[in-house]
Amino acid sequence: MPNRNAFVTVTRGAGRLLLACVLLSLCLRADLVEIVKEPPDRNIFPGGRAVLEVEATAPEPFEYQWFRDGVALPDEQSSTLVIEDAGAEDAGLYTVALSNAYGTTTTRGSRITVSSVVAWGLNSFGQTDVPSGLHDVIGVSTFANHNLALRGDGTVVAGGWNSSGQIEVPPGLAEVVDIAAGEYHSLALRDNGTVVAWGANRFGESDIPHGLSDVVKIRAGRRHSMALKADGSVVVWGDTEYGQLDVPEGLEDVVEIATGAMHSLALKADGTVVAWGSWASTVPDGLTGVVQIAEGDQHSLVLMADGSVGRLPPPGTLGGLGTLEGFTNVVGIASGVFHALGLRNDGTVVTWGVNNHGQADVPEWLESVVAVDGGLAHSLALGGIGFPRVWQQLREWRVLVETGEVFLHGSAVGGLPMSYQWQYEGGDLPGETNRWLHLTGVLMNQAGSYSFKASNAWGEATSPPSELVVMPVAVLQQPEDQVATLGGRAEFSVEVGGHEPFSYQWLFQGMPLPGETNAILVIDDVQLRDGGEYMLEARNALGSTRSRVATLWASNVAAWGYNWYGQTDLSPGVTGVVQVAAGGAHSVALRADGTVLAWGGWNEVGQADVPDGLSDVVAVAAGGYHGLALRADGKVVAWGHLDVGQEVQMPEALGEVVAIAAGGYHDLALRSDGTLVAWGSDSVGQAEIPEGLGPVIAVSAGNLHNLALRADGTVVAWGRNISGQADVPQGLEEVVSIRSGFNHSLALRADGTVVAWGSNEYGESDVPEGLTDVVAIEAGSGHSLALRADGTVVAWGRGDYGQTEVPENAVNVVGISAGSSHNLVILNTGQTLWWELPVPRVTEGAELEFEIPTSRGFYYLLESAEALEDQAWTRVSTFAGDGEARVITEPLPAGGQRFYRGRRMQ
DSSP states (O other): OOOEEEEEEEEETTEEEEEEEEEEOOOOOTTOOEEEEOOOOEEEOTTOOEEEEOEEESSSOOEEEEEETTEEOTTOOSSEEEEOSOOGGGOEEEEEEEEETTEEEEOOOEEEEEOSEEEEEOOTTSTTOOOTTOOSEEEEEESSSEEEEEETTSOEEEEEOOTTSTTOOOTTOOSEEEEEEOSSEEEEEETTSOEEEEEOOTTSTTOOOTTOOOEEEEEEOSSEEEEEETTSOEEEEEOOTTSTTOOOTTOOOEEEEEEOSSEEEEEETTSOEEEEETTOOOOOTTOOOEEEEEEOSSOEEEEETTSOEEEOOOTTOOOOOEEOTTOOSEEEEEEOSSEEEEEETTSOEEEEEOOTTSTTOOOTTOOSEEEEEEOSSEEEEEEOOOSOEEEOOOOEEEEETTTOEEEEEOEEESSSSOEEEEEETTEEOTTOOSSEEEEESOOGGGOEEEEEEEEETTEEEEOOOEEEEEESEEEEEOOOOEEEETTSOEEEEOEEEESSOOEEEEEETTEEOTTOOSSEEEEOSOOGGGOEEEEEEEEETTEEEEOOOEEEEEESEEEEEOOTTSTTSOOTTOOSEEEEEEOSSEEEEEETTSOEEEEEGGGTTSTTOOOTTOOSEEEEEEOSSEEEEEETTSOEEEEEOOTTTTTOOOOGGGOOEEEEEEOSSEEEEEETTSOEEEEEOOTTSTTSOOTTOOOEEEEEEOSSEEEEEETTSOEEEEEOOTTSTTOOOTTOOSEEEEEEOSSEEEEEETTSOEEEEEOOTTSTTOOOTTOOSEEEEEEOSSEEEEEETTSOEEEEEOOTTSTTOOOTTOOSEEEEEEOSSEEEEEEOSSOOSOOOOOOOEEOTTSEEEEEEOOOTTOEEEEEEESSTTOOOOEEEEEEEOOSSOEEEEEEOOSSSOOEEEEEEEO
């Protein structure tokens, strides 16, 4: 109806008088379409279905048009929009335009996400911000303010609070089958039964116990962690202030675990519950029929077989099981710090407890949920998985006939309700419809393959089989790998179980050892030929079994002295060693193949972490907290404590390095031209090369001082000198080797005698009277070593850690090294300490050609002189040995004669 003007006039006589003009306006609104209901923001699980509806009032008829992110959706022109089989492409902002004859109105819009995970409650740290595109999730976990999600491909996604690195998933983490989020740390269980941890570790909650394996479930609490092993036992680590690590003695047959803030729970196969730690709830007498457990800050929940949920009485109180109202037909439970969630068999969620941040306000539209978990003040739900997905950790299970027992654990996700069935050799096992299978008193006819099957309305899925091996004889104690020094003693022992009597046979490299028919194998006077693989075969009337293969490394290294950090515990593989280097509290060994091993020092600063791929090494050195390696190409590699300059890279123009030395916090390198380079700490001038040093043929680095040996047999010292360790004795000459210790120095003269100076607090500079025929020397922190030509070792000085007590098997020694308070020696395996220069030949080019055989761990000097009585020998060549022959050429003498000598240095 258009606007119209109305005029009112009054006529008097012949004329007209306009009295008023009134504008009458009727405004008809164009938005007579009034929206009374539109769909809320919501998430749709992948593969799920959602119905979006809009309601409006207006003069009919009117029309609809749905839009996603502003783009019209063809054929979507009704009040209802149905999303089927939701995928990532269905996420977006949905709006509806409603039109009639008077105009058009558009809804404000509904934000639709498509994700396997839904979160609600407190979001102060982004803990309810589900990452965009998160899909294929098969598990979720939270405890406080961070979340973990396990994807179907075995990878982990984390989000939320990151105060201690708890959401920084380790790079490359894969093949994960279970996850657990603690307060400030995270755990992941890999399909090989091992556990990975990251995040906070103030209380040891991320320190995985050494050797922990065969784990089938993990849980994380506030400051402690928990693992369930395949044999039904429990391992707990971390904070023990409240007794949460005090696993009750004899606890066994456990099938589920739970961790609270300061207490722990275990569910046994018989449906009973065990609790321990502070705020550990009281378990009512006679409580059975429990199928799942959950813990919060100061409460514990149990799911009963009838689908009800009970709350255990508070700690120290008497009473029965309290029932949570409204928790019926429940198939899964989870607990936040102060609230709890129950998952019903129809895929809906029910909550209980504190709701100060909406953590208990389940979204009205939430359905098709398959798993839940609760944090400090937020909740998680996992859904969208219809068809069941199953897995069990694949391994071979070995048990003893008649007395053995085994737990097989299966896991499944998918649409609810879900039923389970264990199978043997492809057929159903009657009555075995739990997520675990417990076999006791296993018989021979129970050996075979076992599988786990899960079924729901969408279908069924069966895991790959695990093989159960039933043994007539069981190895209860396996033989252990070990390292034995040449001439020492090795012992392998095995304990077996089963029906007696037993017979035994040891095998070496797969072949029977004649006469070795006991449960213990002793090898006296170990030789190189004894190194290899050992195994025991045990037999009884029912059959036989074999132990694991144990390796014996026959090492040509002996170690003794201080061992608090494991520096004298020889590392596996310490064989074929050609050079050793003892550091502050760690040890380094160079093998004949050019590879390097390091051990000890508790590896607190990486001093035992030899760089990956390090090879073709010709010399090693060990400092206070670091190691050095010299490669055949003349490059130096360092590792360990490198924060005071030791990591300084050598200049490209450095030249060929032939020898290295490591001090407390500084290092030295000797070039082939006889010059030195120093780097690292320079607190007392130890890294400042003295001017006019001249050609050097050997160098040694002590804690804070250095020694250099000139070609003329004299010694130069510099650096710290508080004990006279840098005061070279007057007249000292004809020196062939030098070593610097902590505060003292040693020199070996050509006549085989030793000279010492500097500190003598422990007698380290009191060279034993009559000591002669010495071919090598070493200086430690407060002790000294000498190797004599007959292969024996002499030690003197500080001995409170046994460092001067040379062991009986340290005979026929060809190399020595002294650390701070421990020693390493190399035993002869055919290598000789003596070396002679081969006779040169004259080439067609009228040159002398020296073909010099070399060994790793040594460097070589070729020198010449015009006369034997001439003491001024001239350096012809200096090079590091690499195990190959080195060819050196020298012009023929122009006239007269010339003498040559070779020197091998270490």
